[in-house]
Amino acid sequence: MFHSLSSLFARSAGARVAGLLLAGALLLALDGWRRPPALPAPAAQVAAAVPDTGLRPVESGHGSIPMPADTPAAHASSLLALPAGEPAALLAFWFAGQQESAPDVRIAASAFDRRSQKWLPARFVVDRHEMGAALGFGLRRLGNPVAWLDGQGRIHLFVVATGLGGWAASRILHLRQAGSGHALEALRFEPVRALPLSWLWNTSHLVRTAPLPLQDGGMLLPAYFELGVKYPVALRFDAQGEFRGMERLSRQRHLLQPTLLPLSDTHWFALMRDQSPQARVGAVETHDGGQTWQDLPSLALRNDDSSVAGLALGPGQLFLAHNSSPHSRAVLTLSRSANGLDWTALQPLAAGSAQPEAAGERADEFSYPAMAWADQALWVSYTDRRQRISWKRFTFEPGAR
Amino acid sequence: MRLEVSLPLDMPPAWGGWLSTQSPALPSAAAMPWAWHAAWAVVLAALAVALAARLPRVARAVLGGAVLLWTLAGGAWSPAFALGLVFQAPSLLLVLLCARELFRAWGATAPGQRPASGSATIALAAGLCAVLLGWALLLDSFALLPWPLYAAGFSRASLLVVLLVAGGLWVLRGAAAPGLAGCVLLALLLFVLLRWPSGNLWDALLDPLLWLWLQLRGLWWLLRGRMLSAPPAAPATRA
Numbered sequence: 001m002f003h004s005l006s007s008l009f010a011r012s013a014g015a016r017v018a019g020l021l022l023a024g025a026l027l028l029a030l031d032g033w034r035r036p037p038a039l040p041a042p043a044a045q046v047a048a049a050v051p052d053t054g055l056r057p058v059e060s061g062h063g064s065i066p067m068p069a070d071t072p073a074a075h076a077s078s079l080l081a082l083p084a085g086e087p088a089a090l091l092a093f094w095f096a097g098q099q100e101s102a103p104d105v106r107i108a109a110s111a112f113d114r115r116s117q118k119w120l121p122a123r124f125v126v127d128r129h130e131m132g133a134a135l136g137f138g139l140r141r142l143g144n145p146v147a148w149l150d151g152q153g154r155i156h157l158f159v160v161a162t163g164l165g166g167w168a169a170s171r172i173l174h175l176r177q178a179g180s181g182h183a184l185e186a187l188r189f190e191p192v193r194a195l196p197l198s199w200l201w202n203t204s205h206l207v208r209t210a211p212l213p214l215q216d217g218g219m220l221l222p223a224y225f226e227l228g229v230k231y232p233v234a235l236r237f238d239a240q241g242e243f244r245g246m247e248r249l250s251r252q253r254h255l256l257q258p259t260l261l262p263l264s265d266t267h268w269f270a271l272m273r274d275q276s277p278q279a280r281v282g283a284v285e286t287h288d289g290g291q292t293w294q295d296l297p298s299l300a301l302r303n304d305d306s307s308v309a310g311l312a313l314g315p316g317q318l319f320l321a322h323n324s325s326p327h328s329r330a331v332l333t334l335s336r337s338a339n340g341l342d343w344t345a346l347q348p349l350a351a352g353s354a355q356p357e358a359a360g361e362r363a364d365e366f367s368y369p370a371m372a373w374a375d376q377a378l379w380v381s382y383t384d385r386r387q388r389i390s391w392k393r394f395t396f397e398p399g400a401r
Numbered sequence: 402m403r404l405e406v407s408l409p410l411d412m413p414p415a416w417g418g419w420l421s422t423q424s425p426a427l428p429s430a431a432a433m434p435w436a437w438h439a440a441w442a443v444v445l446a447a448l449a450v451a452l453a454a455r456l457p458r459v460a461r462a463v464l465g466g467a468v469l470l471w472t473l474a475g476g477a478w479s480p481a482f483a484l485g486l487v488f489q490a491p492s493l494l495l496v497l498l499c500a501r502e503l504f505r506a507w508g509a510t511a512p513g514q515r516p517a518s519g520s521a522t523i524a525l526a527a528g529l530c531a532v533l534l535g536w537a538l539l540l541d542s543f544a545l546l547p548w549p550l551y552a553a554g555f556s557r558a559s560l561l562v563v564l565l566v567a568g569g570l571w572v573l574r575g576a577a578a579p580g581l582a583g584c585v586l587l588a589l590l591l592f593v594l595l596r597w598p599s600g601n602l603w604d605a606l607l608d609p610l611l612w613l614w615l616q617l618r619g620l621w622w623l624l625r626g627r628m629l630s631a632p633p634a635a636p637a638t639r640a
Contacts, residue, residue, distance in 0.1 A: 013572060020568040023586075031560055031593045034426040038418055133477060136434030137485020164487045171489075192430050194489070196599035199538040199551050201609060202489045231544045236423060245423040246552055253544060 039244060042220065042236065042289045044262035045213040049373050050313040050396050053338065057319075057346060057378055057394035065092055065110050065119045065381070065389045073099045074108070076307075077381040077389045078210065079372035080147035080155065082182055089114050089374045091182065092381055093125070093145040093157065094389050100143070101166065107145045107159060111184040114375070119391075125187050126159060126175065134191050139173075140164065146207045150241045151217040155182065157189055158221060160206045168227045170206045172197065176241060195235065195243055203227065208307055210370065211237075212260040212268070218244070220290065222270070224256040232258040232272055234290060249293050255282040259310040261318050261340055265289070269340040271299070271310055271320060279304040281322060285340070301335060301343045304328065311371040313378065321349060321369035321380055328354035332366040332382055334394075349380055349392055366390075418557070425555035427600035436597055440496045441481035442472035447499035450506040462507050490598035492608040493588040501584065523570050527581045528615050530566060535612035538603055554603040563602065564589060 067074060077094040088111035097105030107126035110119045128139040144160040155177040163169040175189040197205040204227035211219035217239030223246075224232045232249040249258055249270050258270040266289040274282035280298035306323040313319060316338040324345065325331035332349040352364025362385075369382040377393045384390040418424065428436070446469040450461050472479050541550040553559050567589065570582040585606065591597065592605040599605075 016572040020572060024564050024568060027564065027590060027593055028557070028561065031426075031557060034593065034596070035424045035557070036426065038421060038424055132482070132486075134434070135485075136437040136481065137489070138477075138482050140486060193427065193433065196427075196601050196604065197551075198542050199554075199601075199603055199607075199609070200542040201487065202599070202604075204542075225542075225544070227543070229543055243425070243427060245425060245555060246549075248544065248549055251544070 036238070036242065036244070039218070039236070039238060040216050041291065042218075043215040043265040044260075044268060044289070045215055046262050046265055046315065047312055047373065048314050049376075050317045051315075052396075052398075053316060054398055055396035056399045057334070058397050058399075059347075059392055060377060060395045061117075061391075061393035063119070063391060064384065065094075065391060066122050067388055068096060068108050068122045068124055071096045071098075071108070073097055073102070073386055074389050075100055075383045075386055076144045076208065076368045077370045077383065078146045079370045079379055079381055080149060081372045081374035081379075082149070083153075084375075086182060087114060088112055088120075088182065088184065090372060090379060091147060091155070091184070091187075092119070092370075092389060092391075093147050094381075094383075095143045095145060096122075096124075100386070101141050101162075103141070105142050107142060107157070109184060109187060111182075112374075120184050123184065123187075126157065126189055128161065131161070131173065131175070131191050135173075135194070140169075141166075143167070143170075144206060144208050146210060146221065148211045148219055148221070148237075148241075151239045153180070153182075154241065155187070155189075156237075156241050158195075158207045161194070163201070163203060165203075167206065169203045170226070171195070171202050172205050172207050172223060172235075174241075174243065192241075193243075197223070197233075197235070197246060198225070200227075205233070208257040208368075209259040209309060210311075210372070212262065215265065220260060222258040222260055224258065226256060229253040230256040230275055232256060232270060232284070234258070234260070234270075247290060247293075250282075250284045250295050252282070252295055255284075257307045258284075259308055259320075261310045261312050261320075263312070263315070263318075263340055269318075271308055271340075273303065273305060273307055274298060275305050279326070281308060281320070283341070296341075299341065299343065302326070307368045309369040309371045309380075311373065311378070313373060319371065319378065321371060321382070323367060324348075325354055328363055329365040329367040330354040330363055332369060334380065349382060350384065350390065352385075362386075419561070420556055420558045422549070422552045422555040425600045426596050428596040428598065433598075436595075437485055437490055438473050438475075438479055438481040440491050440598070441479075441484050442469045443496050443503065444491050444499045445469075445472050445480060447502045447506075450503060458506070465503060465506065488608070488610060490604075490608075492611055493591050493597060493605045494584060495608055495611040497584045497588055497591075498581075498611075523573060524581045527567075527570055527585065528619060531607050531612065532615055532619065534603070535607055535609070535615075538607070539609075551601065551603060554601040559602050560589070560593070563606065 074096045080091040090112040096108040106124040108122045109125045110122040132139045139161040141162040146158045148156045157175040159173045160170045161173045172195045174192040178188040178190045209222045211221045218237045221235040236244045254276045255272040257273040261269045270284045272282040281301040281303045283296040284293045286293045302324045303322040308322040310320045318337045320335045323329045324333040331351045335343040335345045337343040350366035372379045381391045446465040449468040450465040567585040
């Protein structure tokens with residue numbers, strides 16, 4: 001029969017057209033059947049954690065998160081708030097090893113225990129050799145973990161994994177919690193996939209900042225491209241944590257590491273690190289839930305080519321951690337805004353010397369902040385001199401702003 | 402002054418979801434590791450056999466089989482492990498083209514047998530489409546296009562367009578062998594069934610290695626044509 005069909009197709013153009021139409025219709029029908037149902041238009045979950053604009057943040061705790069043994073370097077933390085009733089209020093993830101981009105770098109984690117009000121001893125939760133074996137291809141280096149809790153209580157971890165060529169050859173690995181429960185000692189992750197983001201050997205996309213939760217239970221994961229040019233993107237995930245597409249946030253080619261701040265369910269800002277000489281926070285805006293974005297002039301807020309972290313705690317209650325010192329990361333500042341465009345510096349989170357104290361030493365660096373809301377408090381973590389992850393906690397009290 | 406540079410990222414739902422890039426079907430995560438190795442095994446085996454074209458057929462078959470097995474079963478020592486680190490996965494089309502060459506080398510047809518003359522034009526047209534698509538995807542990677550072309554590979558509309566183009570070439574082939582157009586149609590079928598390698602249509606049809614090879618092959622074909630059409634040198638005259 002196959003030979004007869006083949007012979008018929010070879011002889012008759014009409015048969016080929018008919019065959020193509022039939023096969024094409026079947027193929028398109030099968031394709032449509034395999035696809036997941038369309039998602040609703042994205043609408044952000046807008047927090048109401050701090051509704052009163054008369055409240056001011058007051059520091060109520062600080063310290064350093066314990067490091068795994070014999071691990072001198074740490075960077076790029078991410079915070080994940082856990083539901084009330086769990087033993088831990090927060091999980092923190094960061095990358096640690098001998099130094100950034102060292103072959104021994106792994107993803108470390110710790111948990112803030114509600115009962116003892118302390119961070120638990122850290123442990124490594126992601127190793128590039130184990131993940132490579134599970135995925136079937138090698139991973140050269142790991143970095144920049146970002147965590148998210150889906151509607152089923154599973155932790156998803158997005159990690160930068162490099163190919164050949166450093167951070168510019170990065171891919172975003174999507175990992176998902178294996179097993180249930182959020183106990184630190186039992187936390188394990190299994191790989192889902194390298195997110196398909198680029199035709200060019202799927203290279204040069206990275207994550208850094210926290211996801212924006214959506215009303216449909218999914219989220220938007222901020223990410224960026226970093227090979228020569230830099231541009232920000234947002235990746236959409238559904239409530240089950242399945243990747244559903246990507247969108248570019250800006251036509252500018254020097255913006256990266258966006259942090260998403262919702263003013264309302266469809267009016268959002270994305271504030272970004274800017275690698276241009278302007279040394280300000282870059283900004284784009286959407287009024288339709290991310291379906292279209294408008295480039296804005298850079299904010300007046302100073303930030304000299306460094307990662308920022310933002311969190312919306314209520315309508316008109318936007319907070320941003322950024323480096324406000326010129327040409328250095330020696331000062332990390334917490335700022336506040338009601339409209340996303342005009343910001344007021346509240347207080348320094350960390351301050352050090354922009355000049356090295358001795359030859360061969362580095363200047364102080366407090367950078368790559370992360371934020372979360374847990375137990376009625378604003379938590380901020382940040383890289384402390386590339387040696388540890390430090391943290392601060394703020395409660396909100398009435399008083400002069 | 403506010404700058405307004407709108408980026409329309411998704412079309413209205415009234416277009417029936419055809420243009421939507423937000424409903425991709427992705428490949429099974431569990432199957433991907435072995436599929437990864439199987440794909441590279443076919444590509445590397447075909448490459449090995451092509452490089453050993455001067456060897457006897459039995460030797461080529463053994464060499465191809467050894468490379469296939471090593472890549473499939475080598476684990477972290479498999480070449481697929483390192484190739485995946487750099488290049489991720491080959492496209493379905495590259496795998497099918499390599500599989501076709503392996504079948505030829507292992508005895509279905511004599512190696513180097515030329516297809517019927519009508520299909521050379523079809524192959525040229527298909528190759529040109531692929532090269533242009535690759536350049537567009539490369540520009541898109543660096544955000545040099547006004548619309549997100551790679552993301553369009555997650556849409557149903559892209560599948561329809563490719564089906565029409567490949568199908569048109571297949572219809573036009575006449576009595577010639579299905580050739581490249583047939584491989585593209587088979588790749589589309591496997592993509593719809595398996596969503597391999599990434600759930601994106603462009604990754605299934607054209608990877609950068611195949612794109613580079615097509616351009617090198619085209620360049621070689623042009624140069625060879627020029628050399629063949631150059632007038633012969635005048636014979637030396639006797640003293």
